Amino acid sequence: MAYVHLAEQRTPMTRFTRRQVVLGGLGLAGTGLLGGCSPASAPGPAHGTRTSFPAQPALSPAPGRTVVEKTLTAGRATVDLGGPRVETWAYDQLIPGPELRATAGDLLRITVDNQLPADTTIHWHGIALHNAADGVPGMTQAPITPGSRYEYEFLVPDPGTYFFHPHVGAQLDRGLYAPLIVDDPAEPGGYDAEWVVVLDDWVDGTGRTPDDVFAALTAGNGSDSGGMGGMDHSGMGDPPFGNAGDVTYPHFLINGRVPATPETFQAKPGQRVRLRVINAASDTIFTVALGGHRLTVTHSDGFGVEPVETDAFYIGMGERYDVIVALGDGVFPLVAVPFGKDGQALALLRSGSGPAPGASVRPSEVDGQILQASDLRPAQSARLPQRQPDASVQVQLSGQMSPYVWAINGAPFGRNTPLEVSAGQRLQLRVSNRTMMTHPVHVHGHTFALASGVRKDTVLVRPMEAITLELQADNPGEWMIHCHNIYHAEAGMMIALGYRG
Ligand SMILES: [Cu+2]
Incomplete structure (x- = not known):
């Protein structure tokens, strides 16, 4: 079993300094995403050695809440x-x-x-x-x-x-x-209807499972799609995301449907519709556009941005964008085009009569202005208070397709050194990508700020790019920082961030 193979390389207890153990076992390894075994394998050392966990606090809803x-x-x-x-x-x-x-x-x-x-x-x-x-x-x-x-x-x-x-x-x-x-109980509204749009790349049950995919990747076959580690489609778009992904998917879905029989959202002409777009894919960055419409982006990863208009936007695995559209009259395709891959996901927005566009419809907006997170400015309410960082840590992404190992700070999860922060600190994360792929970096338990001040919990880091994030260390515990390409995470592209003391 490939999963167990990786986990077995770990030496959970022997590597820790006494200090790390005293600090609450920040170094406890062999844990995390790797906790999973494929169905055929028995639970074993892959689950790690941690036997005591943070206590569940006694909680009650905020006043007036439920x-x-x-x-x-x-x-x-x-x-x-x-x-x-x-x-x-x-x-x-x-x-x-x-x-x-x-x-x-x-x-x-x-x-x-x-x-x-x-x-x-x-x-x-x-x-x-x-x-x-x-x-x-x-x-x-x-x-x-x-x-x-x-x-x-x-x-x-x-x-x-x-x-x-x-x-x-x-x-x-x-x-x-x-x-x-x-x-938001204080939401000013400004829209008439809401549509939750969940994007996915789909392989399970089409002849292989995600476990099969991971096993093939780690078996040293190089790219799942054959050949060299994802296709280099860097000429296809700006910004260049480099190698587009490791996995070839037979289907791309919006709300669980293939493009041939898309979900249809009904609304009325002139209505303002809020789309909440979630990228639940494992290995696919999408370009999202609504035919015949401009999109006003209002939120990224839940937090407000200064509203900005665009034709389309990029969304990486684990990211979310909220947009508002002022509806025309007709039947309009909402498309999610996978970056550097064939096929697309489709849903329809119907506000009038007319024939539905076909499964391969490509609205011109897809080739128009495509917004990315770095184009955004934060809403005032989303800004972290101005402050100098108290501490700085490095998050260096490395790895390649063959052998299929992805790492942070020089080693896969379980063999890298956990990051540390003290409660109350403003922590700077210096994230650098030393690979030829784009990685969506996700931080648990916190919403960080980009250099622009935009608040996010998942950010696309392009090949050889270096960015600086800041977070307020206000949520004690032990948290994951990892790539949200699920195969990269599974292969080791994760690190723990623990609070001292
Ligand atoms: Cu990755």
């Missing part, structure tokens, strides 16, 4: 993608899973019933929650074993567009993902 309760069943499912029927794993038999909705200040109490043939967890992507609910097996909790239940209880402090998925193996590349929308 408790949102839900049970999610993770299990095998046969799902119709709008033509193709696939055997996969899903929440409540749905792709995407059921949307969770709350208001900022609510307390979420979510029970996971694990009917999968494998361990699992849920990570609440982007939420500044307390450490015990973060869903990293072997680091913040024991994995949820098959047939057992686990209760997550946490406050959602910040409004915005989020999602959730397992933090085990390549399970995200199955059907295990769903939106988590946190409404």
